[in-house]
Amino acid sequence: MQRSDDGVSLIGGNVVSGALQRCVAAGAEEFAADYWDRAPLLSPALGDYLDLLDLDGVDELLGGRALRTPFVRMAKDGHVIPPARYTGSGGAGAEIGDQVRDEKVLALLADGATLVLQGLHRMWPPLVAFASTLRQELGTPVQINAYLTPPSSRGFDPHYDTHGVFVLQVSGRKHWRIHAPVLDAPVPRQPWGGVAEEVAAAASGEPVIDTVLTAGDALYLPRGWLHSAATVDEWSLHLTIGLHAPTRLTLLDALQRLAVREPRLRAGLPMGLDPADAKSLAPALADTVAALHEWLDSVTPEDLAAQLRGETWSAARPGPLRPIAQASALSTLGPEVRVTARPGLPVRLDDPSGGRIAVHLPDRSLSLPESCADAVRTVMDGRAHRVGDLPGLDDADRIVLTRRLLREAALVLA
Incomplete structure (x- = not known):
């Protein structure tokens, strides 16, 4: 971790x-x-x-x-x-x-x-x-x-x-x-x-x-x-x-997708401009480059990471799970059941904010009460855990949290 x-x-x-x-x-x-x-x-x-x-x-x-x-x-x-x-x-x-x-x-x-x-x-x-x-x-x-x-x-x-x-x-x-x-x-x-x-x-x-x-x-x-x-x-x-390792072009492609948020970069070219004529294109190119430089200075690593997260995480499938066994376990889940993070599943846990903690998966994000933070960090650490041992919650809340993470396929039965 x-x-x-x-x-x-x-x-x-x-x-x-x-x-x-x-x-x-x-x-x-x-x-x-x-x-x-x-x-x-x-x-x-x-x-x-x-x-x-x-x-x-x-x-x-x-x-x-x-x-x-x-x-x-x-x-x-x-x-x-x-x-x-x-x-x-x-x-x-x-x-x-x-x-x-x-x-x-x-x-x-x-x-x-x-x-x-x-x-x-x-x-x-x-x-x-x-x-x-x-x-x-x-x-x-x-x-x-x-x-x-x-x-x-x-x-x-x-x-x-x-x-x-x-x-x-x-x-x-x-x-x-x-x-x-x-x-x-x-x-x-x-x-x-x-x-x-x-x-x-x-x-x-x-x-x-x-x-x-x-x-x-x-x-x-x-x-x-x-x-x-x-x-x-x-x-x-x-x-x-x-x-299939990312390259610097991977970052440039992501920046291009982010650039649609900038109004100056979405602006049209002057009417009648021939983009195949270098002389008439020069002023528009200079203005576009200036706008691009100004916009790039405002982009943070966090912006780019958020743009790339779903794409890079979805490029590889996590380990298989047992859908029938997992669905059946939801109704009988108890403190003695052991669970673990789904093998190979990338997960990001944001620090608590506004009383909630965000759990980011490759294709979606979950919002959970801040009181679950320690339990989530523990259960997602790659080791097998007994539901009743998850910290910071009573057994009823441990079961609710575990059931949610099993339904979302973030956890599997150990």
Whole structure:
């Protein structure tokens, strides 16, 4: 829990440390200073990743989870395979035509295609937990995809991502070639397809890293670094963890949304002005820049944080809960029940004001009596608590408060 001058920010849940340690050989401070968003890092023999996902787990996802696109993609030799080649109707009562057909996936795998399972941080429990812990350690939303490639095969052409990634080699071997960026620190509006020729030319040169990842190896790539990979003589399964960290453009975008509150910045341009003519545009530009400077001087970090809070917090889902069990518990809640903050749920508690305390969740805010402040801070600290032990309230008020926070999905049953 981190406290600032004007409140408390928390990410709920029982945090198990060490997710970053499974991704990089460097310590957290060294990684942040020397590699994060700067340079690639190869980390051999970090350990076994089979607890996160293995080949049996891939089979279960394909054969028993009724996956639909876009949770599955397939590619071969640099070309994305149309989804119609591996999807179809789910049969009676499930006629939707984009369900993944396991027999079609089998045929494509046997033909050398790469399988991509997307969004596993939302559907595969070990990766849900791992993603939640890593997000708390890094302070940024993460996504997890799995790539399964048959022997002597290649799925995608050399390319770059507009977000950083960790690559965790789960099983088999894969040959990776890494080249320096053709565009430094690209953002999502700058995909590699816009500079495809430059990417292809750079990828034909000498790589910065040329290595074969084996089970237990890891690789960090900042956004923009070119990469391609191919299997050697066996099946390869690796996890790619996308790191969707905010940039300074994130702040600028938020400032632009805040700027609509300023009347001078909403003002229209003079009638007849041709914005494509530099000479006629110059006075309007100078006036706009002056108004912008004056307005920016009035913007506080609190203004910007409030604008960004819902957007950044909503970018990652908190841990799952049990809706039926939780709804059933509301009517029988007593002092002996144990509860805890919902894993991975960001929460901000404002200091009491006007006899009330504000509890900010990703998509809404709650207003509670000031007398609840100590109990709320306690119950949201990431540990399990007995309802009857919450401080500052009697049992009746403890139950009312806990019931409210359970209904709002800020708490879960421990």
